[in-house]
Amino acid sequence: MTSYLGHDKPRKTFLQAFARDKLHHAWILAGDRGLGKSAFAQQAAHMLLNSRNPQAGFSDGQDDEAGHLLAAGSHPDFRLLRRGAKGDKEEKKARDNGLDSLEEHELARNIKVDQIRALQPLFQNQASISDYRVVVIDAADDLERAGANAILKNLEEPPKNTIFFLISHMPDRLLPTIRSRCQMLRFDPLDTEDMRHVLKAAAPKLTEEELETLVRAGEGSPGRALQYAEVGLAELEGIARQIVISGDRDNSLKSELARKLSLKAATPRYRAFLDRVPSLMAEQIKGSEIAASMENIEKWREASDLASTALPKALDNQAVIFRLGSLLGDLAKAG
Numbered sequence: 001m002t003s004y005l006g007h008d009k010p011r012k013t014f015l016q017a018f019a020r021d022k023l024h025h026a027w028i029l030a031g032d033r034g035l036g037k038s039a040f041a042q043q044a045a046h047m048l049l050n051s052r053n054p055q056a057g058f059s060d061g062q063d064d065e066a067g068h069l070l071a072a073g074s075h076p077d078f079r080l081l082r083r084g085a086k087g088d089k090e091e092k093k094a095r096d097n098g099l100d101s102l103e104e105h106e107l108a109r110n111i112k113v114d115q116i117r118a119l120q121p122l123f124q125n126q127a128s129i130s131d132y133r134v135v136v137i138d139a140a141d142d143l144e145r146a147g148a149n150a151i152l153k154n155l156e157e158p159p160k161n162t163i164f165f166l167i168s169h170m171p172d173r174l175l176p177t178i179r180s181r182c183q184m185l186r187f188d189p190l191d192t193e194d195m196r197h198v199l200k201a202a203a204p205k206l207t208e209e210e211l212e213t214l215v216r217a218g219e220g221s222p223g224r225a226l227q228y229a230e231v232g233l234a235e236l237e238g239i240a241r242q243i244v245i246s247g248d249r250d251n252s253l254k255s256e257l258a259r260k261l262s263l264k265a266a267t268p269r270y271r272a273f274l275d276r277v278p279s280l281m282a283e284q285i286k287g288s289e290i291a292a293s294m295e296n297i298e299k300w301r302e303a304s305d306l307a308s309t310a311l312p313k314a315l316d317n318q319a320v321i322f323r324l325g326s327l328l329g330d331l332a333k334a335g
Helices: 007-021 037-049 065-072 086-097 114-116 145-156 175-179 192-202 210-218 222-230 233-246 252-261 264-286 294-309 316-334
Strands: 025-031 077-080 133-138 160-168 185-186
Touching: 007 037, 007 185, 007 294, 025 037, 037 065, 037 133, 037 160, 037 264, 114 145, 114 175, 145 160, 192 210, 192 222, 210 222, 210 233, 210 264, 222 233, 222 264, 233 316, 252 264, 252 316, 264 294, 264 316, 294 316
Parallel strands: 025 160, 025 185, 077 133, 133 160
Antiparallel strands: none
């Protein structure tokens, strides 16, 4: 289990329902990616599957039978549904190294209906070693249409003592009939202090400068910040901020970015840089004396459009980096 911080309101709502023996059979955990919804579902599952233990609570401890079985992926009363491998090659990689070893492009587009059908034997018998059975779907947005209809049948006629957690980054896109049969828990971005705690615990070797950069870049999403940490975004943002300050009239800083991001192996860093630049520009415009003029807003829009289309359109990396660097540099001229 991972450490869990923040989100006091959804945790309080869930714990009060549990204490009053009024636990709803299905919960939608709604909010942006990277906020900790999956961690919440894992913690809640651990508590439910360990409910015979009078000391059990909503915590990150795993030094008990339920915790060890969950960590090993072998708890008989728990199922986690995620997108699987795209093909045979990816399936072998997942078997050898775990599903988490797969990149986004190596995963299937959807959670298949067969994965939902495979749940049914779980519901035909009583829980094996717990009072509850728990199913986590991460994410429900990924269910193919037939899969969504199949899980709907279980929500309409819920198996006894079975709790469903449907993680959703876009709950408005779920079937209205699914939403109507679930209780919604909404997750907001973490505050700055909770972000610092999460990042320090997950990446203790971060320098203070890197930590503060990632707190800003994460925008309340520890998952996003940790992804940025893995690809060394703090270094790239440092160069970008130097461009904003100096204008980089000799293009030396833009050239440095291009060298660091143009190689194929740098694709994850490039993707993170594309994701970050529009937000960085917005911060600079809002947080300085630069007027939020139509000219600057148009530059931000251009950066946002370019960053969002660069990968889908397979635009030349260096050209994209230089253009984004020029737009950052224009903020220095505007100041």
